[in-house]
Amino acid sequence: MTAPIEFDMPDVGEGIAEAEVLEWFVEVGQPIHEDDPMVQVETDKSIVEIPAPATGTLLKQCVPAGEVAKVEELLAIIGDPGALPPEHAEPGAASPAASPAPARVGVPVPATTAHRGAALLVAASNPAAPRRRPMASPRTRRIAVQRGIDLSTLIGSGPHGRILESDLGDQPSADGSSGMAAGAAPAARAVAGRANEVVELRGLRRSIARSMTEALSIPHVTEFREVDATNLLAARTALQPTFEAGGVRLSVFPLLLKAVMRALAIQPSMNATFDAATATLIKHAGVHLGMATATDDGLIVPVIRDADLLDLTELTHEVERLAARARTRTATPEELTGGSFTVTNFGSFGTWLGNPVIRPPEVGIAGFGRISEKVVAVDGKPVVRPVLPIVVAADHRINDGAHLAGFVNAVAAAVAQPLLLLS
């Protein structure tokens, strides 16, 4: 019997620490060939198929569909069919010790909450099987009991996945009943046909929820501005024929990105990421522009890498390419991480302006509303002009109102004088 191969969750992209298992293409006990698709996972922003690392029989799906696999966590075991634990024939009769010690594929660095998926798998398939203890100190466990929180449902944020007291948050009891049956509020009266739908957040939505909750810790300072867009529109009109000759439609958006990059060059503390835990700011050498993109599944922010090195044509192509990749959910994890500043264009929804939310660990975000004709005063006379609403939010820990105003001034100046963008 050859030793089974343990396959760890691979690193599916820079900065991606975990992925949700969407679907196993191979059932336990089925044969599988090397490089055949084995499992589909969804990272924060993309869906990735992971191929089998070897030919053999799938002995174990270590992380069931719907659960989150951490990078380097044990994902699958592949080996001889003879090594199948007997539990597959008869639950509760497993003898894992009978098979030879598995060879480990991937980096044998301790994974974090490796036990969680496995524990839930065990619980689902065999209620009598042992459950590993959630990693938590006695104090944390005691508080969890008092609050009726099942620690096995949590993923710890502490080292090696340890559940910390702070992870318990103000979370109320899981089922609203534990230990408080007598004093609990009566169950809502159910009216036929009006049952509420309970939706467990998955994949992208869950990731957005987490990221936006994290963003709550950022003290936002926000500035609004309306800018005359006459020259901007004129510039686009002037450039359009050249672009169309190249088969590309030039929209205002790449010009706005150029304006933002000009402002970032003037105010480099906006082109940065902040680690609050260590109170360190990284000012990025290059501009990696996130562009908020609405998709059917939710907001995705592909990142234009080193956008400051691209000319307008290249930038336009990159915007088109990444937007398409985002909408089809085919962007690679590398294309979805590592941003240093984000631009959102809610004008396309008809929105005048909104309060954009900074995406941690970035420290700023610019939003552009819809360009619409307005009556403005020019030389003391009412004149109708196309007006672009601009909003920029900054992390007040890093930049103050004065810095922000400097940044917005630079954007506004570039919009008013688009020739600056071509420099």
Added chain:
Amino acid sequence: MVVGEMPEGVDLLVVGGGPGGYVAAIAAAQLGRNVVLVDADGEDGLGGICVRVGCIPSKALIELASHVHSQSAWHGRGGPAGAGTVDLVKFQDWKRDVVGGLNGGVRGLLKRAGVDVRRGWFRFTRPDQGALVTDPDRPPTHLQFKSCIIATGSRPVELEHLPFDGVRIVSSTETLELSELPKSVAVVGGGYIGLELGTALAKLGSAVTIVEALDTLLPTMDAKIGTLIAEHVKELGVEVLTNAKVTGDTGTHLQVDGSNGPVELDVELVVVAVGRVPNTDDLGLEALDVAPGPDGRLRVGTDLLVTPRVAAIGDIAPGPSLAHKASAEGHVAAAVLSGHSELFDPATIAAVVFSDPEVAQAGLTAVGAEEAGHPAARATFPISASGRARTMGESTGFVEYVYDQSTGVVLGATVVGPHASELIAEAALAIEMAAHLDDLAGTIHAHPTMAEIHHEAALVALGRPLHIPGPKRRGSDGGAA
């Protein structure tokens, strides 16, 4: 109940004054309950078996034995020659002072906590009521309780063919009361109690034979520990008979059916230490509509409740029969019965054996860890590599950590060696906190101390052993660097 037997109302009743009961009483009082504690021996019973005839007296005896025994070794290292004989009468006087002091301390604590301590045997008569018999010739007092914690403990198991007579055939209790050292002793049972007593008596000068029915000493632990301990006690002159069953006693000779056929041991004293049986048979449990299991213990969950108003803790509840486990349960039972959400759900209950060398264990064994679904691995560091151990003239033993290979989280530890009983505390804390090997390796341990073995074992597990040879590296043989 007849007229005139008006029950007395009790807010929270604790039955038993041992390490489970008295701790539960203090904890309940701290939670604002009015507590009555009943014990068959009243205030004299406070501290229970542990303080009076168990943990504490046995450790006093073991301490004396260690000092007596180590004298010859230290004489060889420049100490004065050991002289004189052991005076067990004097020892018993001192031991009584120690026990009396601790018992008095518990009395004082309960008094200060406002706990009402009473003497008597308690039996349940109704789900919320029981009779307290103080004097068999007088009618009992009826106590009606809101809450009750049963902590009645356990007593030594008596062998049918070897009944206790209190003189020749005795339990650990009488052994600890000896005022004269027996010349020859047979200890029946090679578990921790028998091993501790047998070792101590041997060090004091008795000729000791330990008779164990299974194939190793400390049969509930890893076999290599029992083997190591057996070798060491044999050096003390103790004879160890494993796979041996006692068949009877002639009054002068203990009859044993050993692996080499029947033998008769000519011994002055027979100490029977084959386990303990829970005190649940005379509690009137039928009034609660509950019955103990075949092992005599009451079935309780993590809330320790037997009925909504009655909890069971200590040796009468499932789990190891250990004082510190009973005390920990006492806290939980008091809180649960007072309406607080609490569970008895420790990651580990450390177990210690005051053998020579000492043995201590916490958390999961490697086998237990695998059974719990962990990819378990072990890392060992020998006591012989500890500088501090060498200065004590000790070199036997080891520390072994069990950890989850995939996460590096500490799951269990075994310490065999000097002060293992103290050393295990750090491992227990690490296990409760779900510490990583890095946490142990990253905690600077004072030098020279025995406690450094935790740090060293963690380094072994992390592949960076310090004071034991690691893998040979290039250049170490003088070759090209």
